[in-house]
Amino acid sequence: MSDELAVEATDVTKSFGAVRAVDGISVRVSAGEVYGVLGPNGAGKTTFLRMLFGLIRPDSGVIRVFGRTWAEDGVGVLDGVAGFIESPRFYPYLTGRQNLEGLALLDGGARPGLLEEVLEVVDLRDRADRRVGGYSYGMRQRLGVAASLLRQPRLLVLDEPANGLDPAGIRDMRALVKRLAASGLTVLLSSHHMEEVEEICDNVTIMSRGAVAFHGTIAELRRMAPDPGHLLATGDDDRALALAVAHPRLGLSRDPDGGLLVAGPRDEVSAYVATLVAAGVELRGLTLTRTPLEELFFMLTDASEDELVDVPAPAPAPRRSARSRAAR
Numbered sequence: 001m002s003d004e005l006a007v008e009a010t011d012v013t014k015s016f017g018a019v020r021a022v023d024g025i026s027v028r029v030s031a032g033e034v035y036g037v038l039g040p041n042g043a044g045k046t047t048f049l050r051m052l053f054g055l056i057r058p059d060s061g062v063i064r065v066f067g068r069t070w071a072e073d074g075v076g077v078l079d080g081v082a083g084f085i086e087s088p089r090f091y092p093y094l095t096g097r098q099n100l101e102g103l104a105l106l107d108g109g110a111r112p113g114l115l116e117e118v119l120e121v122v123d124l125r126d127r128a129d130r131r132v133g134g135y136s137y138g139m140r141q142r143l144g145v146a147a148s149l150l151r152q153p154r155l156l157v158l159d160e161p162a163n164g165l166d167p168a169g170i171r172d173m174r175a176l177v178k179r180l181a182a183s184g185l186t187v188l189l190s191s192h193h194m195e196e197v198e199e200i201c202d203n204v205t206i207m208s209r210g211a212v213a214f215h216g217t218i219a220e221l222r223r224m225a226p227d228p229g230h231l232l233a234t235g236d237d238d239r240a241l242a243l244a245v246a247h248p249r250l251g252l253s254r255d256p257d258g259g260l261l262v263a264g265p266r267d268e269v270s271a272y273v274a275t276l277v278a279a280g281v282e283l284r285g286l287t288l289t290r291t292p293l294e295e296l297f298f299m300l301t302d303a304s305e306d307e308l309v310d311v312p313a314p315a316p317a318p319r320r321s322a323r324s325r326a327a328r
């Protein structure tokens with residue numbers, strides 16, 4: 001990472017009729033980092049990335065890409081920038097290689113060997129001579145990254161690159177982004193998976209209804225995360241609830257679909273389980289309902305408030321500190 005800013009968006013707003021898709025957001029992406037823009041469906045992620053590419057104009061605010069703006073530099077903003085919004089499109093009756101050759105020609109040609117290099121990076125070299133129509137969705141996404149790399153960008157922008165992929169495709173895409181980041185490329189990606197952003201990003205902006213709900217490092221996000229929630233199945237929920245009195249650090253409630261929801265620090269959950277066993281209460285299962293970061297994501301974005309209603313919040317502080325960061 002360096003002091004140079006790859007992206008500096010300041011107070012950017014965009015409305016579509018009555019819908020304020022992006023509501024005064026500011027984002028700073030340093031050169032060399034992997035930056036995640038995270039949010040539930042409709043949060044405004046794609047709208048923000050479309051403005052970055054100049055596909056739509058902000059109503060107000062300024063977006064600088066490596067110091068350049070659309071107002072001052074026009075299409076020069078895209079020098080050193082590549083990527084795709086939503087899914088990349090290819091000619092299905094041409095091979096992967098032919099598609100890349102065509103794109104390279106449109107861009108004025110690629111230096112010798114580059115095509116093979118980018119195919120290698122995205123792990124498609126051995127399938128490059130097959131028609132794209134027969135590619136899996138994950139292969140097409142990776143071909144999209146290869147097409148972007150042909151432009152030898154300094155900044156790669158990917159809109160939900162793992163969306164719609166099966167678990168193997170997700171694993172491959174994440175590994176690819178990590179490899180690109182390790183090579184020094186700046187990557188800005190959108191996602192609605194906390195787990196994905198946690199795994200591959202250095203910094204994150206969480207968007208909710210067009211606005212910024214959190215800005216910061218993954219480490220900061222982890223520190224804010226609440227205790228995990230568990231679903232406990234017992235042979236006698238009434239007794240299990242009564243025995244919880246000895247564990248005041250836990251929050252317990254009945255799950256409407258059966259069982260008990262238990263929230264609290266892991267060591268206290270373990271101690272409670274030991275209490276139940278010692279008292280002879282039959283234990284039928286203990287499952288993690290949401291990881292702490294997933295829980296935090298839902299708290300920050302109100303993505304599914306209904307689901308949160310019955311989950312006790314043993315530590316209210318994270319919710320307050322989360323809100324205090326909200327730049328609404």
Ligand SMILES: Nc1ncnc2c1ncn2[C@@H]1O[C@H](COP(=O)(O)OP(=O)(O)OP(=O)(O)O)[C@@H](O)[C@H]1O
Nearest residue numbers: 016019021039040041042043044045046047048192
């Ligand atoms: N061209 C458009 N015309 C009208 N409304 C739009 C347009 N583009 C986006 N919106 C609206 O703006 C809001 C933000 O949409 P956007 O696609 O940016 O969200 P997102 O976070 O990318 O969601 P997703 O994860 O579903 O792609 C939504 O309410 C959407 O319906």
